[in-house]
Amino acid sequence: MSAPLPARSAVLLVARREFVTHVRSRSFVIGIVVTLVFFSGIFLLGAYIGGQTAGHSLGLTPGSAPLGPALEHTAHLQGVQLTVREVDDAAGREQVRTGELDALLTGAPGSYDLVGLDSVDGDLQAIVLTAVEQQAVSAALAGAGVDPGQVRDASALDVSTLEPADDARGQRLAVAVVGTILLFFSLSGYGSLVATGVVEEKQSRVVELLLATITPWQLLAGKVLGLGAVGLLQLVILSGIAAFGAGAAGLLVVPGAAVGMFVMVVLWYLLGFFLYASLYAAVGSTVSRQEELQSVVAPMIFLLLIPFILTLNLLPNDPRNGLATVLSFIPFFSQTVMPARYALGVASLGEVIVAAGIAAATIVVVVRVAGRVYRNSVLRTGARVSLREALAGTPS
Numbered sequence: 001m002s003a004p005l006p007a008r009s010a011v012l013l014v015a016r017r018e019f020v021t022h023v024r025s026r027s028f029v030i031g032i033v034v035t036l037v038f039f040s041g042i043f044l045l046g047a048y049i050g051g052q053t054a055g056h057s058l059g060l061t062p063g064s065a066p067l068g069p070a071l072e073h074t075a076h077l078q079g080v081q082l083t084v085r086e087v088d089d090a091a092g093r094e095q096v097r098t099g100e101l102d103a104l105l106t107g108a109p110g111s112y113d114l115v116g117l118d119s120v121d122g123d124l125q126a127i128v129l130t131a132v133e134q135q136a137v138s139a140a141l142a143g144a145g146v147d148p149g150q151v152r153d154a155s156a157l158d159v160s161t162l163e164p165a166d167d168a169r170g171q172r173l174a175v176a177v178v179g180t181i182l183l184f185f186s187l188s189g190y191g192s193l194v195a196t197g198v199v200e201e202k203q204s205r206v207v208e209l210l211l212a213t214i215t216p217w218q219l220l221a222g223k224v225l226g227l228g229a230v231g232l233l234q235l236v237i238l239s240g241i242a243a244f245g246a247g248a249a250g251l252l253v254v255p256g257a258a259v260g261m262f263v264m265v266v267l268w269y270l271l272g273f274f275l276y277a278s279l280y281a282a283v284g285s286t287v288s289r290q291e292e293l294q295s296v297v298a299p300m301i302f303l304l305l306i307p308f309i310l311t312l313n314l315l316p317n318d319p320r321n322g323l324a325t326v327l328s329f330i331p332f333f334s335q336t337v338m339p340a341r342y343a344l345g346v347a348s349l350g351e352v353i354v355a356a357g358i359a360a361a362t363i364v365v366v367v368r369v370a371g372r373v374y375r376n377s378v379l380r381t382g383a384r385v386s387l388r389e390a391l392a393g394t395p396s
Contacts, residue, residue: 010214014222015229018197022230035185035238039178055081056124059092059101063108070131078130080123103128109135173316175261176343178242182235183336184308186269190231191276191304192297194223195284198378199293202285207378216375224277228270235269264339264352271359272335275366276300282370285377286385296384307336319344329355331362 022028056075060068068084075082087095092104096117103124104115114120114128138148201207210219239262283296307327314321319341328338328347334355341347373390 007215007218010218011222011225014210014214014219015226018223018226019229022193022227023233028230028234031189032234032237035234036241039181039238039242055083056102056121056127057083057085057100058124058128059085059087059095059104061087061089061092061104061106064105064112067105067131067135070134071127074127074131074134078123078127080127082124082127109139173344176315176340177312179261179265179343180308180311180336180340182238183265183269183272183339184304186231186235187272187276187335188301188304190227190273191280191300194227194277195280195293195297196290197223197227198281198284198374199287199290202288202378202381203290211379216378217371219378220278220281220371220374224274224281228273228277231273232266232269235265239265261339261343264342267352267356268335268339268359271356271363274363275331275335275359276304278363278367278370282373282377282390285374286387286390288381288384292384303332304336307333311337311340315340315344319346329358331359334359 058071060071065086068086071084072082085101087101087104089104089106092101092106093115095101096104096115099117102116103120105112105128106115107113109132112128112132114125141148141151198207201210207219243262279300280297283300284293287293287296310324310327314324315337318324324337324341327333328341328351338347338352338355342349342352369391373387376392377385377390
């Protein structure tokens with residue numbers, strides 16, 4: 001009779017089996033291709049939308065042409081690109097109809113008319129309204145014998161910041177968003193794969209053969225390590241392709257931001273995966289059919305989805321948001337929020353270390369609980385095993 005496998009060898013054997021099986025599968029390559037197509041589609045869509053909304057074109061008739069400089073100045077202050085063009089009324093209306101102009105400003109002071117095709121963009125309306133109001137105020141001041149220039153000088157406003165402006169903020173934001181999306185898809189995809197694999201082995205009774213030679217915790221550890229390595233390999237490949245493509249296209253000229261975010265993505269992928277994969281394996285072991293799996297993994301999908309949505313909605317406009325700051329230290333949320341905060345430059349390395357330490361401590365607790373659930377459930381077929389039964393190890 002052969003001696004039992006040492007624990008380390010058993011874990012590595014299972015991990016190698018999971019890694020080789022999935023890396024050699026067609027789904028691994030398809031997953032990379034689909035993800036690349038997805039990101040490419042988002043980039044192209046964003047570029048198209050950005051091109052459509054990057055600026056406005058406005059036609060000015062001879063009567064409204066003197067307002068041109070005020071319109072351009074107002075647009076500049078509001079951060080909107082505005083192109084003005086002098087045209088006669090009939091030609092301007094035709095250009096609005098054909099889409100060459102977004103709108104046409106006709107008339108004269110006191111009787112302006114802003115003409116659009118079927119609507120006029122709100123930003124463009126605000127620019128024209130502000131310029132017209134300024135012209136009216138200046139005219140009123142001049143009529144009262146007050147120099148409008150003196151009023152403007154007296155109301156001048158200087159803008160300063162306590163810290164220097166970050167010229168690379170846009171690129172940091174893009175890197176943070178891409179990293180957040182990669183983390184979400186990697187953690188949710190490969191976490192679900194752990195649960196699916198557990199149920200498949202349980203349904204086919206393969207797990208009974210495996211547990212005849214190794215212990216449940218060795219099988220669980222090997223499965224998590226193997227699939228975690230597969231997900232990490234895919235993450236590295238996708239990150240490398242994304243960085244190379246962005247650099248070649250001239251979209252990424254701050255390599256430090258990309259390198260820092262890549263390190264953060266790898267770190268938090270590992271922390272997040274071991275945290276979630278252990279739970280996925282545990283809840284997967286409580287059911288015996290794939291049809292029952294979705295209902296038990298749904299809560300964890302929401303745990304991943306909530307910080308993902310909050311990160312994409314809160315941080316781009318408010319990187320120092322208080323809620324995001326708190327969530328970046330809470331396990332099950334920190335793996336998504338903290339890397340994005342770091343990429344945006346609002347989280348220090350010390351904060352990252354503290355959050356990672358909290359996540360690592362949580363993993364120790366979660367793995368122990370998940371291992372107990374897995375050990376007490378993986379060989380039980382038929383009805384779904386309740387969490388109380390799985391933790392207590394009592395028969396159903």
